[in-house]
Amino acid sequence: DTEVTQTPKHLVMGMTNKKSLKCEQHMGHRAMYWYKQKAKKPPELMFVYSYEKLSINESVPSRFSPECPNSSLLNLHLHALQPEDSALYLCASSQEPTSGLVLYEQFFGPGTRLTVL
């Protein structure tokens, strides 16, 4: 199974809501990633988890809170978002963590289209 799944596919939320995005992979990968992609722009890295520990945090605002309950799951908790946070949120995984000399192919999920009103 070479698939990364993300739920929900679409999410509309108000600025006072609390919601969560979910990502799951069953490829035995030990590194998982959250990216944010605005329209007509490339993805921007937000967080990296290696062996279920946060290894990279690209100075993302605290209204985004990642969580990695186990090696197959990655959540992104959202609270008090702003309209400019509306974007496609992509999850990815790779075979090994990004540290080290041999780096592996990243596999992406279909994304969650988030709209903040």
Next chain:
Amino acid sequence: KQEVTQIPAALSVPEGENLVLNCSFTDSAIYNLQWFRQDPGKGLTSLLLIQSSQREQTSGRLNASLDKSSGRSTLYIAASQPGDSATYLCAVTFGNEKLTFGTGTRLTIIP
């Protein structure tokens, strides 16, 4: 600053033609380079991964090359089909160990 550039931003090609997409990067000290395609509003599909020690990779009608010394990679698509229409993204892993994406080339294959 480590940057990845893709030119042109958009390309239209008649069906059946072969085509080349370009990617350039500013730092030759890379770990690997990955080509993706993205359909509108969808996630990224990995096409090919080239490790820094490799010169090229092939998958079906796709061939990707890597020239670290000149900071360039190309994605060659043979016998293009309308289903190849998508945005193609090049992404490089530099020494800081994260993927840096180019801005993409939007490819349209004209039937």
